[in-house]
Amino acid sequence: MKKEIQKTLKIQLLKKIREIYLQELNHPVGSVIFHFFKQALIILIEESITLPEKKLNSQDYQQIVNQMRSVFYHVIQPQIKATIEQTTDMHVVDFLCDTTLDTGRTGMIVILELKPQKLISASH
Amino acid sequence: MVELQTRGQLERTLSQRLQAYYRQQLGHQPSKISCQLFDSQLAIILEDSITPAEKLLVKEGKEALAEKVRFSLNDATKPELKSLIQEILGVDVTDLLSDATLDTGRTGIIAVLENPPQVRPSSATSKARRKQTSSQE
Numbered sequence: 330m331k332k333e334i335q336k337t338l339k340i341q342l343l344k345k346i347r348e349i350y351l352q353e354l355n356h357p358v359g360s361v362i363f364h365f366f367k368q369a370l371i372i373l374i375e376e377s378i379t380l381p382e383k384k385l386n387s388q389d390y391q392q393i394v395n396q397m398r399s400v401f402y403h404v405i406q407p408q409i410k411a412t413i414e415q416t417t418d419m420h421v422v423d424f425l426c427d428t429t430l431d432t433g434r435t436g437m438i439v440i441l442e443l444k445p446q447k448l449i450s451a452s453h
Numbered sequence: 454m455v456e457l458q459t460r461g462q463l464e465r466t467l468s469q470r471l472q473a474y475y476r477q478q479l480g481h482q483p484s485k486i487s488c489q490l491f492d493s494q495l496a497i498i499l500e501d502s503i504t505p506a507e508k509l510l511v512k513e514g515k516e517a518l519a520e521k522v523r524f525s526l527n528d529a530t531k532p533e534l535k536s537l538i539q540e541i542l543g544v545d546v547t548d549l550l551s552d553a554t555l556d557t558g559r560t561g562i563i564a565v566l567e568n569p570p571q572v573r574p575s576s577a578t579s580k581a582r583r584k585q586t587s588s589q590e
Contacts, residue, residue: 362494364491364496366487366489366496369496371491371563373563373565423554423561424554425552425554425559425560426552427551428550429548434550434565435550436548438552438561438563440498440559440561
């Protein structure tokens with residue numbers, strides 16, 4: 330992926346991630362870090378846990394927080410996927426996501442592949 | 454004194470040790486492990502990381518149980534993976550995030566390090582630096 334596209338993608342994703350957390354959870358996230366590695370995009374989101382989740386986690390209700398998190402991943406993933414696919418000529422083939430409740434950090438690994446029509450034109 | 458490794462050497466050592474870890478602990482070796490260091494973060498991608506037992510659960514229509522098994526395995530292996538990364542990189546791991554997809558068999562791990570590990574500049578990096586310095590002069 331070209332550097333300029335990477336830069337545009339980072340800006341679009343940062344905006345989208347902040348927007349989703351605010352809209353869905355009314356929660357402002359901390360810093361967001363992006364790294365590109367081969368066909369993968371790494372995203373790290375600091376302060377990604379809401380106050381109710383923190384409260385539940387501190388009272389040993391981790392299981393319910395994990396269930397809440399998996400529902401939230403289902404909400405956030407298609408939106409991040411759509412942002413990537415609209416901004417680049419890449420297709421998302423895998424989306425891996427985890428959060429550590431104690432540190433409040435969320436990590437995502439998005440595996441990308443050239444869209445089929447781009448693969449055909451690249452081979453010619 | 455222990456000789457410092459280049460970033461590429463550290464990444465290769467990590468891949469080899471992780472292959473051995475999965476083979477010994479889960480009896481299943483991922484087909485490929487890619488590691489990449491970014492200063493204070495390490496990304497690891499494992500291909501074909503799902504064990505035959507989990508595949509059997511999926512085949513028998515027990516996806517929910519297979520998901521639970523994978524979640525628990527990721528959780529159970531975190532402390533040992535953390536120690537292994539700390540031992541190889543010589544820095545503390547402050548956070549370890551891990552997830553897998555049963556359909557693709559892929560596992561992704563992100564380790565957040567307390568400090569960037571000490572590395573020896575590779576010859577390519579040294580040459581590039583020398584070139585940069587000489588062109589600045």
